[in-house]
Amino acid sequence: MTVLSVRDLAVTYRSKSGDVPAVRGVSFDIHKGEVLGLAGESGCGKSTIAGAILRLHSPSTQIEGTMLLDGEDVLAMKPGRLRAVRWTGASIIFQGALHALNPVKRIGDQITEAITTHQMANDRGAQVRAGELLEQVGLPARRIDDYPHELSGGQKQRVMIAMALACSPSLVIADEPTTALDVMVQAQVLQLLKALERDLGLAMLFITHDLSVLVEVSDRLAVMYAGKIIEEGSARTVFTNPVHPYTEALAAAFPTIGDVRFRGQPAGLGGDPPDPQHIPAGCPFHPRCPSAWDDCERIVPELWAAGSDRRAACLLAEGAPATARTGEPAADR
Amino acid sequence: MSELASDRQDPVVGDPVIEVRGLEVTFTGRIGLLAGLTGKKAADAHAVAGVDLTLRRGEVLALAGESGCGKTTTARAIMGLIRPQAGEILYEGKPLGRNLKAYRRKVQMVFQDPTAALNPRQTVYEIVAEGLRIHGIHDGPGGENEEQLVARALSRSGLRPPERFYLQYPHELSGGQRQRVVIAGALALDPEVIVADEPVSNLDASVRGEILDLLMKLRRELQISILIVTHDLGLAWTVADRVAIMYLGRIVEIGPAEDVLLRPEHPYTKALLDVVPEAGGLDRPILTGEPPDPTRIPTGCRFHPRCPVVASGRAAELRIEARCKGEDLALRTLAPEHEAACYESFLRHEGATTV
Numbered sequence: 001m002t003v004l005s006v007r008d009l010a011v012t013y014r015s016k017s018g019d020v021p022a023v024r025g026v027s028f029d030i031h032k033g034e035v036l037g038l039a040g041e042s043g044c045g046k047s048t049i050a051g052a053i054l055r056l057h058s059p060s061t062q063i064e065g066t067m068l069l070d071g072e073d074v075l076a077m078k079p080g081r082l083r084a085v086r087w088t089g090a091s092i093i094f095q096g097a098l099h100a101l102n103p104v105k106r107i108g109d110q111i112t113e114a115i116t117t118h119q120m121a122n123d124r125g126a127q128v129r130a131g132e133l134l135e136q137v138g139l140p141a142r143r144i145d146d147y148p149h150e151l152s153g154g155q156k157q158r159v160m161i162a163m164a165l166a167c168s169p170s171l172v173i174a175d176e177p178t179t180a181l182d183v184m185v186q187a188q189v190l191q192l193l194k195a196l197e198r199d200l201g202l203a204m205l206f207i208t209h210d211l212s213v214l215v216e217v218s219d220r221l222a223v224m225y226a227g228k229i230i231e232e233g234s235a236r237t238v239f240t241n242p243v244h245p246y247t248e249a250l251a252a253a254f255p256t257i258g259d260v261r262f263r264g265q266p267a268g269l270g271g272d273p274p275d276p277q278h279i280p281a282g283c284p285f286h287p288r289c290p291s292a293w294d295d296c297e298r299i300v301p302e303l304w305a306a307g308s309d310r311r312a313a314c315l316l317a318e319g320a321p322a323t324a325r326t327g328e329p330a331a332d333r
Numbered sequence: 334m335s336e337l338a339s340d341r342q343d344p345v346v347g348d349p350v351i352e353v354r355g356l357e358v359t360f361t362g363r364i365g366l367l368a369g370l371t372g373k374k375a376a377d378a379h380a381v382a383g384v385d386l387t388l389r390r391g392e393v394l395a396l397a398g399e400s401g402c403g404k405t406t407t408a409r410a411i412m413g414l415i416r417p418q419a420g421e422i423l424y425e426g427k428p429l430g431r432n433l434k435a436y437r438r439k440v441q442m443v444f445q446d447p448t449a450a451l452n453p454r455q456t457v458y459e460i461v462a463e464g465l466r467i468h469g470i471h472d473g474p475g476g477e478n479e480e481q482l483v484a485r486a487l488s489r490s491g492l493r494p495p496e497r498f499y500l501q502y503p504h505e506l507s508g509g510q511r512q513r514v515v516i517a518g519a520l521a522l523d524p525e526v527i528v529a530d531e532p533v534s535n536l537d538a539s540v541r542g543e544i545l546d547l548l549m550k551l552r553r554e555l556q557i558s559i560l561i562v563t564h565d566l567g568l569a570w571t572v573a574d575r576v577a578i579m580y581l582g583r584i585v586e587i588g589p590a591e592d593v594l595l596r597p598e599h600p601y602t603k604a605l606l607d608v609v610p611e612a613g614g615l616d617r618p619i620l621t622g623e624p625p626d627p628t629r630i631p632t633g634c635r636f637h638p639r640c641p642v643v644a645s646g647r648a649a650e651l652r653i654e655a656r657c658k659g660e661d662l663a664l665r666t667l668a669p670e671h672e673a674a675c676y677e678s679f680l681r682h683e684g685a686t687t688v
Contacts, residue, residue: 041537152624182400183564187608187619209538212567212610246539253538257570257594257609266549266571268542272507288539 003203037218095176108144154185212254233310356420376628382582395573441519447511588671598673
């Protein structure tokens with residue numbers, strides 16, 4: 001069952017220095033019980049997508065395309081309906097767990113607030129539910145009366161996850177949920193999120209720059225560059241056998257310990273991610289691409305087929321139109 | 334020039350450049366006024382509790398561990414930015430005196446966040462020349478003038494052509510370029526050692542490799558010794574010759590990167606390796622509990638409350654549990670160059686000698 005269906009999503013921020021096209025035509029589906037990983041670097045538009053799904057951007061931000069959440073068009077929702085859908089239809093776990101909680105309110109009250117606001121239960125029922133939720137995320141129910149400062153970073157992130165689950169949404173958006181956490185705690189939180197997805201049959205959109213984390217939690221993976229998805233497919237194949245040179249470079253930033261190819265050989269790309277206001281012509285990645293040739297400067301790549309259940313926006317993809325590649329043959333990859 | 338450079342022998346790769354002996358750093362606990370009046374006392378945090386470490390000429394040494402393990406404090410103590418409670422730091426065999434100026438020229442630091450490390454109101458040229466001016470260096474060893482020294486540092490850092498960057502301000506540069514400016518500022522002084530605290534963790538993933546590649550090149554071409562503080566064992570695998578793992582203020586394992594990362598001895602090292610994300614999925618065991626608290630150091634082996642060898646009953650089986658819980662222990666050499674501090678490892682390498 002498709003929980004979220006996004007088609008041709010384009011998000012443009014208005015700024016004094018002109019329009020900033022942060023997302024430039026993105027389509028994807030997320031099904032029940034599936035984790036879609038969205039990877040990319042800062043400025044690629046991945047968090048903008050998260051905000052667009054729940055319409056968290058300021059009214060001046062221009063959003064085009066369609067987004068169907070449980071079959072209902074998010075962009076057509078009236079404010080009242082939108083309020084109802086936030087938390088119950090879809091919820092977000094933010095990166096800054098350490099700052100997202102109200103420091104002067106007990107965590108139990110913060111969880112029950114979401115439940116009672118949406119009239120999912122009365123006060124007593126909400127208390128019971130909050131206790132259950134804490135247990136579900138691996139915290140003892142007695143912590144319900146704690147204040148945020150009494151919790152560690154990992155425990156706060158668990159509370160944020162409990163809040164996100166409070167109204168039993170069908171979609172959970174996790175935007176860099178472990179970035180601020182220590183390695184050991186990060187692994188604990190990832191394990192929890194994966195277990196919840198499995199047990200509750202959630203649909204999840206998992207956003208991070210850390211491709212190695214995404215491979216662990218995601219079923220499918222979409223890699224973004226300059227506001228577009230440039231490669232998608234099953235998580236493991238995209239990571240271990242990337243088609244797009246950008247995915248390859250991103251994967252190389254997270255080396256496998258023991259793999260001699262990485263030993264003493266840090267692999268990186270020259271240049272920097274493009275400014276959304278000055279996106280290069282043709283393939284936006286061509287100025288940094290180690291495999292680019294002349295055609296890349298003028299052909300805007302689309303997501304072409306690249307093997308079974310794989311698509312890549314690169315002239316190297318199997319399904320790309322034949323071009324007169326100068327120099328090395330295209331079959332070298 | 335400086336007394337550090339004048340009587341130096343020909344540098345030999347592998348000789349100790351910096352030696353840390355018995356380093357201890359304690360941060361005094363702070364408590365609110367009201368609580369203080371009631372006679373409460375805050376616990377002191379024993380951030381570094383007896384660290385011995387040698388950085389050799391031309392090597393890349395990674396110092397790794399969870400946050401709060403003391404790795405950054407160790408690096409800052411090496412830089413002379415923190416006065417240790419005990420222990421000493423030797424540079425080329427001589428203890429650091431009170432005057433750190435000459436030492437600071439030879440040992441340069443690169444911080445995690447280049448945006449915070451750069452003065453936003455200085456141009457790139459001023460930033461890179463600042464160190465030269467502070468140290469009163471008006472010409473280089475080959476008679477170069479200040480501009481030539483700045484230009485050389487910038488181009489060695491990969492900012493070419495250097496003149497193009499002279500008048501730019503940090504905000505006009507990308508994250509990767511900013512970190513290159515920080516490195517250029519360090520290189521302008523022709524250092525022997527670079528201490529880099531999480532040098533790439535604030536950078537975009539695709540840019541990280543380039544900065545690491547630059548550090549590797551400096552080591553290769555200029556024989557600069559590099560101490561990298563990191564939480565990322567994948568990074569250690571990519572760049573480090575040797576890896577030291579810290580836990581609660583102590584080094585619990587140190588050795589060649591291949592040994593420590595592929596044949597780890599200490600259960601803590603194994604636990605850290607287990608949580609490195611990889612395509613293997615999330616089904617492996619993960620240490621429970623929170624990062625340790627340096628104000629409450631457990632007795633015996635500091636790791637025993639979280640140690641899977643103790644928890645699984647294996648330590649009891651081997652009749653070492655009482656020692657794990659009650660007797661403090663030091664590193665022992667278990668294989669050539671490879672040291673660890675774990676009673677179970679000691680048993681496995683019976684006859685290992687105390688260091």
